[in-house]
Amino acid sequence: MAISRRQYDAVVVGAGGAGLRAALQLAEAGLKVAVLSKVFPTRSHTVAAQGGIGAALGNMGEDSWLWHMYDTVKGSDYLGDQDAIEFLCREAPQAIIELEHFGMPFDRNDDGTIYQRPFGGHSSNFGEKPVQRSCCAADRSGHAMLHTLYQRNVRANTQFYVEWMALDLVRDAHGNVLGVTAMEMETGEISILQARATLFATGGAGRIYASTTNAFINTGDGLGIAARAGLPLEDMEFWQFHPTGVAGAGVLITEGVRGEGGYLLNKDGERFMERYAPNMKDLASRDVVARAMATEIKEGRGAGKEADHVLLKLDHLGLETIEKRLPGIREIARKFANVDPVRDPIPVVPTVHYQMGGIPTNYYGEVVVPGADGPNTIVSGFYAAGEVACASVHGANRLGTNSLTDLVVFGKATGNRVIEFLKKNPGQRALPADAGDDTLARINRLDTRKGGEDPAQVARDMRRTMQFHCGVFRFPDTLTEGVAKIREVYERAQNLEIKDKSRVFNTARIEALELLNLIEVARATMVSAEARKESRGAHDRADFHERNDVEWLKHSLWYREGDRLDYKGVTLKPLTAESFEPKARVY
Amino acid sequence: MKIRIQRYDPDHDAKPYMKEYDVQLEPSDRMLLDALVRVKEMDDSFSFRRSCREGVCGSDAMNINGKNGLACVTKVADLKEPVELRPLPGLPVIRDLYVDMSQFFKQYHSIKPYLINNDPAPQLERLQSPEDRAELDGLYECILCACCSTSCPSFWWNPDKFVGPAGLLQAYRFIADTRDQATEARLDDLEDPYRLFRCHTIMNCVDVCPKSLNPTKAIGKIKDLMLKRVV
Numbered sequence: 001m002a003i004s005r006r007q008y009d010a011v012v013v014g015a016g017g018a019g020l021r022a023a024l025q026l027a028e029a030g031l032k033v034a035v036l037s038k039v040f041p042t043r044s045h046t047v048a049a050q051g052g053i054g055a056a057l058g059n060m061g062e063d064s065w066l067w068h069m070y071d072t073v074k075g076s077d078y079l080g081d082q083d084a085i086e087f088l089c090r091e092a093p094q095a096i097i098e099l100e101h102f103g104m105p106f107d108r109n110d111d112g113t114i115y116q117r118p119f120g121g122h123s124s125n126f127g128e129k130p131v132q133r134s135c136c137a138a139d140r141s142g143h144a145m146l147h148t149l150y151q152r153n154v155r156a157n158t159q160f161y162v163e164w165m166a167l168d169l170v171r172d173a174h175g176n177v178l179g180v181t182a183m184e185m186e187t188g189e190i191s192i193l194q195a196r197a198t199l200f201a202t203g204g205a206g207r208i209y210a211s212t213t214n215a216f217i218n219t220g221d222g223l224g225i226a227a228r229a230g231l232p233l234e235d236m237e238f239w240q241f242h243p244t245g246v247a248g249a250g251v252l253i254t255e256g257v258r259g260e261g262g263y264l265l266n267k268d269g270e271r272f273m274e275r276y277a278p279n280m281k282d283l284a285s286r287d288v289v290a291r292a293m294a295t296e297i298k299e300g301r302g303a304g305k306e307a308d309h310v311l312l313k314l315d316h317l318g319l320e321t322i323e324k325r326l327p328g329i330r331e332i333a334r335k336f337a338n339v340d341p342v343r344d345p346i347p348v349v350p351t352v353h354y355q356m357g358g359i360p361t362n363y364y365g366e367v368v369v370p371g372a373d374g375p376n377t378i379v380s381g382f383y384a385a386g387e388v389a390c391a392s393v394h395g396a397n398r399l400g401t402n403s404l405t406d407l408v409v410f411g412k413a414t415g416n417r418v419i420e421f422l423k424k425n426p427g428q429r430a431l432p433a434d435a436g437d438d439t440l441a442r443i444n445r446l447d448t449r450k451g452g453e454d455p456a457q458v459a460r461d462m463r464r465t466m467q468f469h470c471g472v473f474r475f476p477d478t479l480t481e482g483v484a485k486i487r488e489v490y491e492r493a494q495n496l497e498i499k500d501k502s503r504v505f506n507t508a509r510i511e512a513l514e515l516l517n518l519i520e521v522a523r524a525t526m527v528s529a530e531a532r533k534e535s536r537g538a539h540d541r542a543d544f545h546e547r548n549d550v551e552w553l554k555h556s557l558w559y560r561e562g563d564r565l566d567y568k569g570v571t572l573k574p575l576t577a578e579s580f581e582p583k584a585r586v587y
Numbered sequence: 588m589k590i591r592i593q594r595y596d597p598d599h600d601a602k603p604y605m606k607e608y609d610v611q612l613e614p615s616d617r618m619l620l621d622a623l624v625r626v627k628e629m630d631d632s633f634s635f636r637r638s639c640r641e642g643v644c645g646s647d648a649m650n651i652n653g654k655n656g657l658a659c660v661t662k663v664a665d666l667k668e669p670v671e672l673r674p675l676p677g678l679p680v681i682r683d684l685y686v687d688m689s690q691f692f693k694q695y696h697s698i699k700p701y702l703i704n705n706d707p708a709p710q711l712e713r714l715q716s717p718e719d720r721a722e723l724d725g726l727y728e729c730i731l732c733a734c735c736s737t738s739c740p741s742f743w744w745n746p747d748k749f750v751g752p753a754g755l756l757q758a759y760r761f762i763a764d765t766r767d768q769a770t771e772a773r774l775d776d777l778e779d780p781y782r783l784f785r786c787h788t789i790m791n792c793v794d795v796c797p798k799s800l801n802p803t804k805a806i807g808k809i810k811d812l813m814l815k816r817v818v
């Protein structure tokens with residue numbers, strides 16, 4: 001197969017919220033940029049975000065970025081890096097104002113300002129009481145934001161490569177990143193996109209689990225690619241289970257429902273969150289609510305014939321509020337749960353939702369790994385932002401609304417950092433002679449293998465293994481077994497066979513390549529989880545029930561090479577604020 | 588469940604043909620998309636777009652038993668068997684249910700789908716009353732799935748000249764936004780025998796929109812504004 005080469009100032013992989021915000025910065029600076037996406041930009045999974053985007057605008061009452069910062073640090077169970085968290089919370093209000101100026105159709109208050117709703121884990125005055133911080137467009141905030149960002153990019157004339165799939169990083173002998181190899185999905189052609197800077201914004205990998213709120217395309221490509229290129233993945237044991245996925249379907253019901261006054265009931269009609277979080281109740285952090293729900297179900301107080309879910313009640317909000325603030329939820333409940341929430345409660349279960357870990361970066365979006373300059377040595381020419389990155393602002397548990405904020409704050413900051421880097425590094429570095437060879441060999445093996453494994457079957461086994469061995473509650477023996485099993489599935493995944501031999505939109509090949517990324521993420525998750533002998537945020541172990549700051553206040557770094565782990569410290573020192581010292585977490 | 592799907596692979600087939608599949612559904616397979624994922628497990632060469640599986644990304648628009656819709660929010664229980672699936676009508680077929688959407692997006696881009704406001708940006712948000720904001724409801728929610736435009740006879744005949752219902756709905760979304768200052772230019776651009784006036788109010792678009800949006804109404808409002816300008 002021939003391989004063509006193209007040159008750019010920068011390549012952005014991903015056109016979700018993070019990729020589009022970064023691309024806008026680069027395009028408006030007049031740079032030659034290629035933005036790749038597996039799907040048309042507005043089909044990226046940011047479109048599915050419902051509840052809103054967090055920023056201390058204070059439109060509904062007093063609020064401050066410092067309170068937002070405290071909530072985020074506490075929500076992260078102190079694993080978040082406080083320099084990055086301060087940056088996020090300070091920049092958030094400006095980022096929202098920008099989105100409004102770009103045309104985002106936010107809901108409004110009577111005085112014309114942006115409406116904000118309460119959300120889990122967001123409080124005023126350092127945990128005193130819930131605060132209204134989530135800026136929203138009904139329950140379609142992600143849709144409104146993603147379309148607005150795309151529209152702004154149309155105005156800026158950004159160059160998109162739609163239905164192009166990045167396959168591997170190109171690096172030289174010094175480890176500098178020089179671009180990516182990518183496949184045009186319509187023709188199956190492989191190219192090298194050479195760039196002075198490469199920015200990953202490929203989103204999450206929720207599809208490693210059987211039951212997830214994530215889209216089919218959320219296959220962790222950026223993580224798989226980084227791992228294959230020898231870079232570590234950070235904190236992969238931390239997966240957020242969203243409390244309210246529709247039972248049986250996985251589709252999300254936003255926390256905004258509880259923000260607007262909905263609450264959870266067990267089979268006895270008891271509002272059980274009052275027992276687990278007397279102060280914040282249904283608006284406690286997600287890890288806390290998900291565990292409470294799982295406990296109710298485990299102890300036999302689940303609802304339904306199988307006693308396998310709990311109920312989300314919102315009929316008391318009234319038709320008018322539901323239609324005005326939660327119209328999409330009503331649509332989803334009717335379609336996927338066969339209930340009209342205006343009358344009946346929605347059956348919900350904790351469902352895999354968000355990956356707190358990712359490619360390690362600093363708060364400029366530069367990818368950093370252990371190396372010559374210490375644990376945070378910059379990988380020259382490589383950047384990451386959004387769900388694929390780990391800055392780390394979400395630590396062991398993300399607060400609702402903080403991901404959309406993360407996308408626009410770090411999308412922009414990373415774009416700006418790339419612009420500075422390009423000013424200082426005007427020339428293209430030379431491509432190594434064998435650039436692209438690994439990619440071609442991998443594709444060739446896939447296209448020609450006979451008598452190999454069925455990708456659909458391997459994917460199913462991976463998902464079952466993750467679901468069973470690495471769920472809301474984690475047990476020592478299931479984790480140990482899980483590691484052995486996932487390594488076995490990994491070996492099978494190295495031997496996939498596809499039947500489709502066409503060049504044109506060969507989705508069998510695309511799905512197999514996605515599976516090769518997913519399985520790296522699954523392995524990283526299981527191995528990191530097995531090794532972490534404490535409970536923190538979303539990682540809850542039956543045999544080590546407490547958080548252990550003496551031994552485990554540190555980030556995990558998983559390397560594909562040797563399937564091994566390393567660790568690095570947490571940044572407790574913010575940029576200007578005083579440090580929030582780890583303390584017991586009660587809601 | 589029996590599903591008949593239009594198949595075409597330019598690498599191997601001279602022309603499109605129908606292929607029937609008999610799929611075994613699990614109790615959890617409630618939507619047509621679930622059934623299509625099963626078909627793909629049986630025959631990995633079957634190609635189609637899909638992503639969110641909840642009706643918000645606009646990927647899996649197709650012609651289902653003669654009517655355009657999204658596979659992910661179409662309940663299998665509501666479908667007559669054998670279910671007939673074809674690509675969206677009127678767009679070039681690339682492979683199986685993959686159609687070339689360029690013409691559709693070109694029309695969308697042609698209406699300048701972004702807020703135009705040349706005043707210096709204020710420090711805080713631009714204010715908008717809840718009533719003015721409510722004018723955008725039923726407009727901004729479009730997911731660009733193309734169900735409407737590809738069911739519109741006027742779009743089939745003039746896809747290069749007629750903006751089509753999806754594009755016109757978005758044109759009105761910006762006209763209706765109190766923050767946008769380009770209403771006159773937007774109306775000038777549409778004052779054309781083809782761009783807007785090819786719409787003959789056939790209403791197919793309204794009938795198929797999976798988000799229950801109403802392009803015809805938006806088109807009517809644009810026409811009203813043009814009439815007011817003349818007076």
Ligand SMILES: Cc1cc2nc3c(=O)[nH]c(=O)nc-3n(C[C@H](O)[C@H](O)[C@H](O)COP(=O)(O)OP(=O)(O)OC[C@H]3O[C@@H](n4cnc5c(N)ncnc54)[C@H](O)[C@@H]3O)c2cc1C
Pocket residue numbers: 013014015016017018019036037038039041044045046047048049050051052053054141142164165166167201202203204213214215217218221222252254353354385386387388400401402403404405407
């Ligand atoms: C149902 C749901 C509701 C949510 N609601 C909220 C909310 O209310 N508030 C909040 O803050 N967060 C919310 N989240 C989380 C948040 O939406 C996501 O974390 C965020 O949108 C991720 O954005 P992203 O830009 O990183 O990636 P995505 O939006 O997932 O975009 C990834 C992009 O990368 C591209 N891509 C991936 N791999 C490749 C490849 N190999 N080659 C080329 N392109 C590639 C894709 O095509 C896509 O364009 C929600 C998440 C879900 C699932």
Ligand code: SF4
Pocket residue numbers: 738739740741742751752785786787788789790791792793802803806
């Ligand atoms: S109402 Fe107009 S736009 Fe809609 S289908 Fe008919 S001709 Fe097309």
Ligand code: SF4
Pocket residue numbers: 728729730731732733734735736752753756795796797798799800802
């Ligand atoms: S108006 Fe409706 S049918 Fe047309 S593209 Fe938008 S969402 Fe799809």
Ligand code: FES
Pocket residue numbers: 637638639640641642643644645646647648657658659660
């Ligand atoms: S898969 Fe996204 S709309 Fe159907």
